[in-house]
Amino acid sequence: MAVMESPLPRRLLRSRLGPIVILLVLSIGLWESPQAFSQVQGLFHSLAPISLPSNRCGPAQKPAALSSSGPVAQTWEQLQQLFGSHPPQFSPREPSLHDDSANATMASVELPLPSTIAAANALRVVHQNLVARIPSEPPQGLYEGHGVVMMAGGERDQFAAVSLGMLRFKGSRLPVELWHTDEASAKPGWCRKMAREGISCRYLSKYVASVTKVFPHEAQQQAAAVFFSSFEHVLFLDADTIPILNPDGIFDSQPYRDTGMIHWPDFWQSSQSIWTDYVIGSTAEVSQQRADYGTIDPTLMMWDKRRHWRSLILVLYYNSYSSFYHPLFDSEPARAFGATFYTALRALSASHHAMPWLTPISYSAADGTSDGSGVCVFQNSPSDPSAYMFLHTSIHRFGLRDLMCDRTCIELHRIRPSEHQRLIGSSIRTMGAIATPSDRLHARLNPGPDTRRILAWKDLHARALDPERDIWTVLERLACEEGSVWNEGAICTNLQRYMSGTFGRVDPWRGECRA
Secondary structure, three states: OOHHHOOOOHHHHHOOOHHHHHHHHHHHHHHHOHHHHHHHHHHHHHHOOOOOOOOOOOOOOOOOOOOOOOHHHHHHHHHHHHHHOOOOOOOOOOOOOOOOOOOOOOOOOOOOOOOOHHHHHHHHHHHHHHHHOOOOOOOOOOOOOEEEEEEOOHHHHHHHHHHHHHHHHOOOOOOEEEEEOOHHHOOOOHHHHHHHHOEEEEEHHHOOOOHHHHOOOHHHHHHHHHHHOOOOEEEEEOOOEEEOOOOOOHHHOHHHHHHOEEEEEEEEEOOOOOOHHHHOOOOOOOOOOOOOOEEEEEEEEEEEOOOOHHHHHHHHHHHHOHHHHHHHHOOOHHHHHHHHHHHHHHHOOOOOEEOOOEEEEEEEOOOOOEEEEEEEEEEEOOOOOOOEEEEEEOOOOOOHHHHHOOOOOOOOOOOOHHHHHHHHOOOOOOOOHHHOOOOOOHHHHOOOOOOOOOEOOHHHHHOOOOHHHHHHHHHHHHHHOOOOOOOOOOHHHHHHHHHHHHHOOOOOOOOOOOO
16 A cells, blocks of 8 residues: 555645544554555654644643743853853943944944944954854753743733733633733732633743843843743744734744744834944954844744754843943844844844735724824734734734723822833823823724724725724723723723724623634
């Protein structure tokens, strides 16, 4: 019996009938030919997915337990010693005005850059020595499995609640680690509620002493969360990036299998220094002009930490010396963190897959078409580049307090005054758009002739998508479910009134599977 002469279509084998077909063929092969049995068994293993089982209605897996004194903490201590022995070797100074000569520095940068070829050479040598000492792989057994990593805390918890709610609403069974700087930055009672859904809270302060001094900015803390997470394969979602499709099969996508690292594009072009490629060793000479690179959206990434261990360590190193490296990689501070990932990949000539495009979406006009003002972007699926999989909110985020808080809302939660600016970046918003007449969304959220959706929906309906309706369904559960830590003041009443006027009847969701 020559089982493999006419191989079964892979689409059939990956379908729901696949296991039955394989068992039937295996039975015949075992009866007629041990060699055929071995061949079909090999085919079965080659098709085995690396992600979770396809039963979307099962309970979510729980992340592996972590020890603050275990191997990952010990590895971090070793890395700190490595980083400490390779500080950038040039004197910080105030930048001068920019020109395009080889002795130039970047304009409008408030942090130091090399000003001469000698300073750039010193930094290049340090970088080369550091790279040479980074191990090729993490210690055996340091990480395992696949999962979602998210960084939240303070006001951003309200956005994380929506993103994680959508993850479960779409049927995902991926385990999740939700990271905060410390326990004081997490909304009281929320972590306990999430544990039953396979979402575990983790705290950087248990692994990094004086975490806000080592990683003072939230973006830098994201890289630390990826490193300290228990997962070997990570889907990193920022708190304001919302899955609109179930991403459970994303680790099986061909681009991820081929490269072990996927990143999505941002709007902007890079404004990295002319020194950057020379310092990281990707060119032999200093460039006479800025390189024409795009930028990475740091709110959404996939990372195989075993295959890209050295890249991840280099990202941590850059962020440990952010005052030196960030302005070198991009003159715009908000983009510099994302640039550390792309720069590390280039410095090591590491394989990676860049998703080719993003799709902006605007506020909705009265008829559901775009009003011409961009507010969010869709990021596509690596399995099907024509399908929207994630919604990155930016101008207006979907947060209960930001949208639906009126004067009946209590304080978000207690935050030490000294921690307030660090965690939030600005004062906590105590009044939502529904109670703020100057807010662009005020008329949309209140009963009246202008009540309508936030996002332009007409083109989405043509794609058989309605992500905003799903998002509001998740928001309703957060606001109105009995015992919810988000049920504050009149938020539930305000939200249900808006949903009734905008969407008509919306069936409440209380966590049951809707696969």
